[in-house]
Amino acid sequence: MGTISTNEFRKKLKIMLDGQPYLIIENQFVKPGKGQAFNRVRVKNLLTNRTIDRTFKSGDTVEEAEVPQTEMTYLYNDGQNWVFMDKATMETAEIPKDALQGADQWLLDNTDVQVTWFDGKAIEVIPPTFMDLLIVEAPPAVRGDTSGNVMRDCTLETGAIVQIPLFIESGMKIKVDTRTGEYVERAK
Amino acid sequence: MDMSPSWKPCATPELWRQRMDLIQQIRSFFASRSILEVESPILSHCMGSDPQIDYLETRSFVDGPVHNPGEALYLCTSPEFHMKRLLAAGWGDIWQLTRAFRGGESGARHNPEFSILEWYRVEWDWNALMNEVAELCATLAGNLDGRGAQLARSSFMRTTWREAYVRHCGLDPVGASDDALLECARSQGISLVGQPSRQVVLDSLMVLVIEPRLGKRGPEFLTRYPAEQAALAQVETDASGWRWARRFELYLDGVELANGYQELCDPDEQANRFATDLEQRKEMGKRCPPIDESFLDSLRHGLPACSGVALGVDRLVMLLLDKESIADTLTFPIDRA
Numbered sequence: 001m002g003t004i005s006t007n008e009f010r011k012k013l014k015i016m017l018d019g020q021p022y023l024i025i026e027n028q029f030v031k032p033g034k035g036q037a038f039n040r041v042r043v044k045n046l047l048t049n050r051t052i053d054r055t056f057k058s059g060d061t062v063e064e065a066e067v068p069q070t071e072m073t074y075l076y077n078d079g080q081n082w083v084f085m086d087k088a089t090m091e092t093a094e095i096p097k098d099a100l101q102g103a104d105q106w107l108l109d110n111t112d113v114q115v116t117w118f119d120g121k122a123i124e125v126i127p128p129t130f131m132d133l134l135i136v137e138a139p140p141a142v143r144g145d146t147s148g149n150v151m152r153d154c155t156l157e158t159g160a161i162v163q164i165p166l167f168i169e170s171g172m173k174i175k176v177d178t179r180t181g182e183y184v185e186r187a188k
Numbered sequence: 189m190d191m192s193p194s195w196k197p198c199a200t201p202e203l204w205r206q207r208m209d210l211i212q213q214i215r216s217f218f219a220s221r222s223i224l225e226v227e228s229p230i231l232s233h234c235m236g237s238d239p240q241i242d243y244l245e246t247r248s249f250v251d252g253p254v255h256n257p258g259e260a261l262y263l264c265t266s267p268e269f270h271m272k273r274l275l276a277a278g279w280g281d282i283w284q285l286t287r288a289f290r291g292g293e294s295g296a297r298h299n300p301e302f303s304i305l306e307w308y309r310v311e312w313d314w315n316a317l318m319n320e321v322a323e324l325c326a327t328l329a330g331n332l333d334g335r336g337a338q339l340a341r342s343s344f345m346r347t348t349w350r351e352a353y354v355r356h357c358g359l360d361p362v363g364a365s366d367d368a369l370l371e372c373a374r375s376q377g378i379s380l381v382g383q384p385s386r387q388v389v390l391d392s393l394m395v396l397v398i399e400p401r402l403g404k405r406g407p408e409f410l411t412r413y414p415a416e417q418a419a420l421a422q423v424e425t426d427a428s429g430w431r432w433a434r435r436f437e438l439y440l441d442g443v444e445l446a447n448g449y450q451e452l453c454d455p456d457e458q459a460n461r462f463a464t465d466l467e468q469r470k471e472m473g474k475r476c477p478p479i480d481e482s483f484l485d486s487l488r489h490g491l492p493a494c495s496g497v498a499l500g501v502d503r504l505v506m507l508l509l510d511k512e513s514i515a516d517t518l519t520f521p522i523d524r525a
Contacts, residue, residue: 007292017381028295028296029293029294029295029296029298030295030297030395030396030399031240031293031298031395032391032394032395032399032444033437033444033447034238034240034417034419034447035240035387035391035394035395035417036240036387036388036391036392036395037240037292037293038391038392038395038396040396052379053377053379054379054381055378055379055380055381055392055396056381057380057381057382057384057388058292059292060381060382062381
């Protein structure tokens with residue numbers, strides 16, 4: 001990984017600021033008629049998820065963040081550490097619950113995930129965007145109230161709690177968007 | 189921003205028709221005032237010296253005496269020097285609509301290749317020229333009914349560069365200490381990376397705090413720039429000894445549209461400014477293309493007293509037609525070019 005100029009800034013680029021990796025969310029180029037040009041960026045700290053704004057003089061350089069991603073398969077957990085196997089090297093790695101940032105609620109045995117690493121530590125675990133999961137517990141729907149979109153909470157086999165519409169019941173499989181935690185449709 | 193497949197043009201045929209209509213009106217505007225339309229080279233041996241502009245250089249693929257073998261040619265960043273040579277040759281009032289090129293400038297308000305409208309009025313001072321710029325804006329706004337057009341038709345105002353800082357940042361940019369400026373930038377949410385110079389902090393306040401608030405009630409001219417930002421304008425000294433330039437910029441709805449000068453005619457002062465600029469370019473580690481000696485020669489021959497202005501046509505079209513980005517007014521902006 002080398003240095004990168006503001007001229008190459010774009011969304012989704014990962015850069016180092018104050019020793020921490022950041023993701024560029026927005027990049028705005030501004031320049032007065034005669035004067036210094038600037039890149040005003042909105043960046044998200046990949047360790048804390050906090051979003052900040054920074055203003056660079058155009059032409060300034062920063063270090064690109066070294067945050068490799070690996071394809072891994074979820075194996076099991078002991079309540080503190082979640083164990084994954086690298087699909088390429090077959091090596092296993094333990095990732096502490098904190099680093100999962102809630103991703104554990106979507107994991108079934110053998111679920112394929114994408115793990116982002118920084119400085120030898122996992123900083124993000126991304127499950128598949130859409131997952132078909134079984135409803136293990138859902139209160140009965142209150143019939144009669146058919147006005148609008150009445151949703152109710154249900155519990156999935158992975159432990160996640162998702163809102164479902166009236167016609168979905170316990171024992172059914174549903175497709176869920178793991179980015180938003182929202183019900184998409186009844187699984188086919 | 190248009191998310192259509194990248195082979196497709198950004199502008200729609202309907203928008204393009206409106207753009208061409210506006211350009212036709214620009215021609216009529218100058219024709220009705222008997223100002224001569226001119227053309228000057230886009231490709232040139234020499235370049236300007238502006239420390240903040242990155243020049244685009246071209247080289248021939250062909251070996252041999254296409255021009256002087258191996259010699260770089262430059263894409264014009266504005267037709268200013270050539271037009272002043274025409275003025276020095278006695279052509280009188282002239283105008284031009286052409287393409288200009290600036291490296292590294294890309295965004296919602298920038299494209300490395302853009303349309304520039306530039307004109308000169310012999311014997312006019314900058315106030316007269318500002319009036320004419322406002323008349324052009326109002327004329328082009330015509331009967332268009334969008335927000336931008338309504339603003340362009342509204343009565344215009346003049347604000348000095350210093351007043352703008354006082355009004356929008358709460359400090360006098362001439363008297364304020366470096367620390368006060370930096371603190372002001374911080375309080376405005378500008379988090380500058382590294383150790384910015386005074387000029388960088390001033391520029392950041394201008395472009396991130398002041399500019400977005402200019403021209404919100406009608407065309408607003410920013411005037412009396414500090415001498416360090418005179419570019420090619422005449423410089424005056426006020427009673428307190430502060431040196432300011434007869435340079436103006438036009439803003440409409442937070443967007444910088446035009447830059448004009450009561451033109452510097454003194455060849456020695458011009459040569460000094462080139463030298464200062466080039467010194468600064470070297471300090472910044474930037475290359476220095478050859479300076480246009482023919483332009484200096486024309487000043488030595490004698491540039492008539494005049495005022496001139498350059499206006500960004502893509503931005504004006506964007507504003508008059510209520511578009512968010514200049515990409516919407518172009519067939520193929522640089523990402524698709």
